[in-house]
Structure formats: structure tokens, C-alpha cells
Amino acid sequence: MRLFVLTVVSVCLSTLGLHASGNPELTAGQREILALHQSMAAALQNRDLTEWAKFVADNCIFSSDDGELTTKAQIVENMKTLAPAYDRSENHRDFLVRIYGDTAVLNFRLTAHEQFTDTDIVTEMRHTQTFAKQNGQWRLVAEQWGALPINFRKPVAADRSAFQEYVGRYEWRPGGPVDNVAFKNGKLLARLTKEAEDHEYQPLGSETFFLADDLGTVKFVRDAQGHVSGYTYRRADGQEIHVKKMK
Secondary structure, three states: OOOOOOOOOOOOHHHOOOOOOOOOOOOHHHHHHHHHHHHHHHHHHOOOHHHHHOOEEEEEEEEOOOOOEEOHHHHHHHHHHOOOOOOEEEEEEEEEEEEEOOEEEEEEEEEEEEEEOOEEEEEEEEEEEEEEEEOOEEEEEEEEEEEOOOOOOOOOOOOHHHHHHHOEEEEOOOOOOEEEEEEEOOEEEEEEOOOOOOEEEEEOOOOEEEOOOOOOEEEEEEOOOOOEEEEEEEOOOOOEEEEEEOO
């Protein structure tokens, strides 16, 4: 996301979920990669771009969640333009490290907070960093990140007794997933085929709903007689999927 110019490379050291030293469950190679991650973070935190650049290959590929490619040189120039008191914080956690000979892959989850006047913008992301050993030293050769579909919408007040009308089974396509919609304890719950748990449809209006872990919306539709006949799932990009209620 363009708002978070530092999510490519920055990290708050105090919030790291794993420490490279002292974790007996990690191999020596895995601890080495996490230590490298911390060294890169420390260099950026201190605005020591020369030190950070030592750990990054000149032709490193940075790929953002909107599909844009960024170069090492562009990141360095971006960092130079940031005010020293840039108001942001990040929490990196859930680290996974895999070593494949002279290649290592580090994956982690990131929660970023960025302040805009009186607004705290939160983004949940997952990063994958790939390191290759070059002349005996690990260097970052690729990094890709993407925003997780965490929904920050707020539900509106609604007559929940009316939710009973939406109970039923909804087929996304013939032979495809079926959405089982139920009404329990005042909540409209959905569970797609093979899902292990229910997800709550939260109201945005009388017939429009959203899920906490999905950026799309669901709007129930009716036939000429006023009976619920299905719903329209509207993706965040505006595309629509028309889902039919099963008889």
C-alpha cells in the first residue's frame, strides 16, 4: 500500500516475536537469518542506509501488494526523504524460516500503525523475504508483501430479528462451494463448504453485510414475490458474484 512507505524494510526491534539468540527450537542457520533481519532493522532504525545496503543485493526485487516493483535505489531515496520523527510503529511476529542450501526464506506477519493528523491507520500484512548466500554472505535478493483482508468497517444498528429471512443454503456455482447461513443467538452466521467454523455477517444496512476477515460485501436480493432468492457478493475491486439460494 502506498501509504506505508516503510513497510518494505522497517521494523521496531522491541516488538520482534523471535530473538535470533537463545531460541532452542531454531537451527543455527535459522538463528543466523533472524539475526540478519534484526541487523537490517537496526540499520534502518538508525537511518544508516549504508549499513542496510550491505545486506541487500543491488538487483534485489521488491514487489508490493499492489503489484508495483521497487528497486534498492528507490528505497534508499525514499528513506532519505522521511522526517526523523516519522510517526509510525510496526509489530513483526509469527516468524517462519526455511533454509534450502544457499537460499533462505523468512516469512512473518506485520501490523503497521501510521498516524495521519488525528487518524491512526492500521494495516495487517504478511512479508516474505528471500536471502541468497553470495561470496559467503547472506544478502536479501527478493521481498514480497501483501495486505491481509482484515476489515475495519463498523457494523450499524439493525433489526436482528429480520435476519431470520436470510437463513438458507447459497450456491456460488454448480458443484462449487455452498454458503450455509444460519441465525443463532441474534447473529447471522455463515460457513462455506469445508470451513471449520462460522463467520458472522455483520450489518452495513438492512440487507447488506460484511465479514471481519473479508474486504467484500454481501447484499441479499429478492425475487418478484419479495422472497430472498440469493445474494450479490461485491468484491473490494467492484466486481460482483451473483450467488443463488438453493431450494
